[in-house]
Amino acid sequence: MKKRIAVLIVVFSLLTTPLMAKVHASLSLGVMGEKALSSFYGGGEVSIGLQFTDEPWFRLEASVVLSPFFESVTMNMITEPFSLYAPAFDFLFQNPALWSPKLLIGGEYVYKKGWGLRALFGILNFRDKDFEYTFLSPMMTLSLDDYSVSYGFEVMRFTYVF
Amino acid sequence: MRALWIILILSLLFFPSCASLDVFEDGYTLSEELTVEEKLVLSGGKEVMVDHPECYYDGGAFLDRLEELVEDADEYILISTFLGSSSPRLERFYSLLQEKAESGVAVYFMMDAVSSYDMTASKDYMTPLYFLRESGVHLHEFSPLTSMHLIAPQVMFLRDHRKLMVFDGEYAVLGGMNLNYISLGASDDEVQRDSMYVFSSRALSSALTDAFVSVWNAASVDYIPRSLFHSYPYDYDGSLDAYLFNQGGDEKGRIAGMYASLINSAEKEILMFPYLPVMDKKMEASIRRAIDRGVKVKMLIPLDTRGYAKGGVSYLIPKLVDMGMELYVTEVGSDGLAMLHEKLMVVDGRYTVIGSSNFNYRTMSLAYEIALVLDSTGFAAESEEHFYSRIDEGSFYVSPEKAEEIKKESGSWLGYMLIYYGG
Numbered sequence: 143m144k145k146r147i148a149v150l151i152v153v154f155s156l157l158t159t160p161l162m163a164k165v166h167a168s169l170s171l172g173v174m175g176e177k178a179l180s181s182f183y184g185g186g187e188v189s190i191g192l193q194f195t196d197e198p199w200f201r202l203e204a205s206v207v208l209s210p211f212f213e214s215v216t217m218n219m220i221t222e223p224f225s226l227y228a229p230a231f232d233f234l235f236q237n238p239a240l241w242s243p244k245l246l247i248g249g250e251y252v253y254k255k256g257w258g259l260r261a262l263f264g265i266l267n268f269r270d271k272d273f274e275y276t277f278l279s280p281m282m283t284l285s286l287d288d289y290s291v292s293y294g295f296e297v298m299r300f301t302y303v304f
Numbered sequence: 305m306r307a308l309w310i311i312l313i314l315s316l317l318f319f320p321s322c323a324s325l326d327v328f329e330d331g332y333t334l335s336e337e338l339t340v341e342e343k344l345v346l347s348g349g350k351e352v353m354v355d356h357p358e359c360y361y362d363g364g365a366f367l368d369r370l371e372e373l374v375e376d377a378d379e380y381i382l383i384s385t386f387l388g389s390s391s392p393r394l395e396r397f398y399s400l401l402q403e404k405a406e407s408g409v410a411v412y413f414m415m416d417a418v419s420s421y422d423m424t425a426s427k428d429y430m431t432p433l434y435f436l437r438e439s440g441v442h443l444h445e446f447s448p449l450t451s452m453h454l455i456a457p458q459v460m461f462l463r464d465h466r467k468l469m470v471f472d473g474e475y476a477v478l479g480g481m482n483l484n485y486i487s488l489g490a491s492d493d494e495v496q497r498d499s500m501y502v503f504s505s506r507a508l509s510s511a512l513t514d515a516f517v518s519v520w521n522a523a524s525v526d527y528i529p530r531s532l533f534h535s536y537p538y539d540y541d542g543s544l545d546a547y548l549f550n551q552g553g554d555e556k557g558r559i560a561g562m563y564a565s566l567i568n569s570a571e572k573e574i575l576m577f578p579y580l581p582v583m584d585k586k587m588e589a590s591i592r593r594a595i596d597r598g599v600k601v602k603m604l605i606p607l608d609t610r611g612y613a614k615g616g617v618s619y620l621i622p623k624l625v626d627m628g629m630e631l632y633v634t635e636v637g638s639d640g641l642a643m644l645h646e647k648l649m650v651v652d653g654r655y656t657v658i659g660s661s662n663f664n665y666r667t668m669s670l671a672y673e674i675a676l677v678l679d680s681t682g683f684a685a686e687s688e689e690h691f692y693s694r695i696d697e698g699s700f701y702v703s704p705e706k707a708e709e710i711k712k713e714s715g716s717w718l719g720y721m722l723i724y725y726g727g
Contacts, residue, residue, distance in 0.1 A: 271524065
């Protein structure tokens with residue numbers, strides 16, 4: 143199963159690579175927490191990624207959660223299928239920003255707990271030309287060891303795309 | 305190990321800027337085969353024809369003209385400024401902008417986000433400009449300084465220092481004045497000594513519109529189609545040759561290349577208001593080479609009103625004198641004079657540089673700038689006359705002994721480092 147996920151990620155990346163207009167890198171800092179059926183973990187999240195188009199339609203990303211030491215690592219695929227100018231959120235930023243909901247799916251390894259699949263819905267995700275701002279994104283993780291489901295929130299995340 | 309980390313981090317912060325100053329020692333700016341015009345074009349200057357501009361050396365007089373230009377605008381107004389804020393004397397100007405936006409004129413206003421952290425006397429009077437949005441003015445703050453942006457602190461070093469305006473594609477304005485209290489709204493003895501130039505020129509308006517739109521679209525999600533504004537060939541009107549340098553976004557104009565081309569080609573004389581002349585070794589070498597080949601270099605510099613900047617400039621003065629230039633200093637308060645914030649360079653009585661760019665490391669490497677080189681002996685002669693009138697206003701010549709005295713009295717290495725990177 144793990145191998146299959148890894149192969150899928152690689153194949154998808156290779157398929158999309160020829161379509162790249164321009165490759166951008168990204169760096170994110172965030173805070174997340176996750177409650178499993180019998181445990182809790184969370185901490186600061188550092189991510190680096192590659193975005194293969196000028197618009198954030200597809201990004202590959204590796205994240206590490208630290209609290210203060212290693213807690214988990216995930217490999218994510220992120221898509222933001224559309225962006226809209228939403229004046230209702232202008233109060234959050236100094237300049238107009240685009241509301242750009244994001245969907246993340248990825249494979250996760252949690253220290254001493256094992257492998258899982260993660261899905262996150264960044265409904266409060268905004269972006270301007272260089273930065274993304276994400277608040278209170280709900281997420282779910284399916285454990286591949288015992289098929290239990292855990293849930294959590296990415297409290298906030300700031301991303302610099304360059 | 306710690307030192308290694310510090311060096312690595314500083315290198316990452318300043319890496320994008322390090323290469324750009326090589327141009328002061330690069331082959332093409334030193335070439336004797338190329339003409340000055342060819343060097344300016346190689347440095348990214350766009351050839352544009354202009355007529356003689358209206359020259360404003362007084363903030364109050366320029367504000368009156370600015371209000372006229374806003375009142376007369378029917379289609380669009382584009383404004384980019386480094387420091388923008390309102391104050392009692394500026395209220396009418398901003399109200400006019402609001403009225404125009406409400407009446408359907410497209411008003412795009414870009415200011416650097418350090419406007420909110422203005423460290424000049426404006427800080428005691430200023431009102432932020434967010435109220436403009438209520439009237440439909442498209443307002444963009446360049447590179448906001450917020451905790452959300454700490455993830456990429458190096459981005460915050462890069463500032464948009466340009467001052468340019470376009471009215472209906474007919475009038476083009478550039479220079480050194482900000483749109484704040486200390487540049488335009490203060491009393492006569494406090495308002496900074498500076499300059500702005502108003503060109504009645506469709507060609508330059510078109511070039512400045514291109515400069516404005518390219519940086520706006522690179523910075524804002526509020527996309528501007530270039531077709532929204534008039535477009536004319538750069539030689540549409542005007543009788544004077546000029547070269548426009550827009551350093552910012554994806555634009556190719558390089559202020560360092562512009563200065564290097566002119567200084568390395570100078571044969572007789574360079575007159576300059578550099579504002580804060582904090583140079584790296586390559587810039588210094590360029591000036592020294594000019595002096596060594598017999599070029600007279602004269603600079604008039606202010607002692608800044610900001611304490612750290614005054615300390616930094618005072619620390620620097622002996623080095624400037626040692627380079628062999630004829631240096632004059634003007635101090636705030638002497639004879640009721642306000643600070644000299646003006647930027648100007650005249651080379652060989654022919655080429656005149658006006659615009660937002662100081663002659664220092666930050667301008668070359670860490671800022672968006674707009675500058676225009678006019679190739680006109682007539683305009684250069686007027687600018688020379690203006691240069692000497694500023695010297696006569698109340699400056700003093702700095703001998704080597706005086707330079708050491710100033711450094712000893714108020715020089716600060718820390719201030720020097722702060723203005724080196726911070727301006």
